[in-house]
Amino acid sequence: MSVARIEAAEAAGRAEDTPGPDRRTRRGREARWPAYVFLTPWMIGAVAVTLVPMAVSLYLSFTSYDMLSTPHWVGLRNYSEMLTADPRFWRSVLTTLKYVVIAVPLKLALALGAAMLLKRLSSRGRGFYRSAFYAPSLLGASMSIALVFRALFNDGGTIDNVLGTFGIHIGGWVGNPHLATYVVVLLTVWQFGAPMVIFLAGLQQISPELYEAAALDGAGAWRQFVSVTVPMLSPVVFFNLVLEVIQSFQVFTPAFVVSGGNGGPADSTLFYTLYLYERGFTASHMGYASAMAWLMLLAIAAVTAVLFKTSRSWVFYADEAER
Template identity: 50%
Template sequence: MSVDAELRQLRAGRGGRSSTDRSAYGFLAPWIIGLVVITAGPIIASLVLSFTDYNLLQDPSWIGLDNFRQMLSDERLHHSLRVTVTYVVLGVPLQLGLALAIAVLLNRGMRGLALYRSVLYLPSLLGGSVAVAILWRQIFGTEGMINRALSYVGIDGIGWISDPRTALYSIIALHVWTFGAPMVIFLAGLRQIPTTYYEAASVDGAGRWHSFRHITLPLLTPIIFFNVVLQIISAFQAFTQAFIISGGTGGPSDSTLFYTLYLYEKGFGQLDMGYAAALAWLLLVIIAVFTAINFYVAKFWVFYDN
């Protein structure tokens, strides 16, 4: 082949590649625009606003680190952190424990497994909705289903969501009830464990508990770790349940004042959007720290079958 022919072929190849590149960027354009306009833009804007005094009605004024210094003496912020951490520490393990137990039962095989799986998954789809939160408020109200059931056995119920001692736990119960999503993930993980392990253990005389403890749990630890990380992140961002059940106040006596609810109150209730933006970035840091701790601790208990 002559030199001129080779040059023409190279030019044609570059032209084809550039045309392909333009087509690729054309298909990626909606995603790139969405990333910049809908995700990256608001993130950068909120970071800038966190260093300002901004009330949504006037132009923001730069105040530096004053919003972050204010957090050190904000008692309601500290209380909302305690409430949220309590919700996470109690709600996530209980939810995952129930999800794993149901997944193990479903994994044994039964008729209509797909139906049971779908029905049990529904709470995860509906649990964060306003309608379910309203229903939950009715169930745990003074004249609700819980107190009516207790009255049949001679127990006088209380206002579960109007009593500061129990209001938070009623929301935790709602969180535990939404076990469907982690249950489906657990069930998928259980289906991946080779049955030969259980057959060998049975030959050696191992019972169900020993098989579960020494085979199922170790091989399921990557799935457990995945669910723990996802559910902790989700629990820290919980908002709808507390907002609806408490009427948007975090009551009674701030017993259900979740961090996100306090952030919403500051930003849209008191129009202190600069401080609310700073709170949002603090929440990001808190979630990042918890996630980093989980990844660090995972190397001591998560087993990967290579």
């Protein structure tokens, strides 16, 4: 074989070993196939369980549908009736907003206070108390826990008897229109374990040098909390705030159990989701209930967008300061 042929064969071999654009593209397509295979179950579930039901719900929100007959197209009538001719709808909105405004700050404050106390404990004691504080959150919004709270705060219940020994005669909270909502609030605030664990993780990431520098400048415990803990923990506070607000708008089981499923007394526990359930499954106005569901989705999206927009003025990120 001539020298020229040998050199040409070596050049061709080097060209084959060097991945060109076409070869890299082919390898990229081949690498995607395993990813698509593993993602297929999730994609099927997302389409069948989430996207398709959402599309059907959106269609039903423009119809009159009682789950027994064919949906009848009514356009925007459900939304118009809801916003202009349904006083119970607005009562449910106000009740839910009242609950969110009271329950979310109380829950986050209690979770942060417990996390700061746990941080001061030794590592051995911290594990026990962290598990004890987190245990109620494992129960979730279960029917059994809501029944226990209803019994505790009912007329002649434990809370009523305990307050009576101190000369405080309020009667049952559950049957009092001015106090029934606070039973649901207390049930929510009692389960502060999840945000507490997140707060504790955030507190452990704050450098002790910052507290030492603040102490050298003469800052006391309160000033260190305001000037060091709150700014450095603000991303965690924002994260917990968004999660708790979204969850609070969707509260259902405690309100259903405490009110007996009717939002009583005097609609004081008529939360939005409870009224949605009543219109959809009790009154069989599924089109109306679908419209309520989509309005709630839009409301939660709007509140979340406002929180993200305003977070620029009070959430502090350490990496931004370094830049």
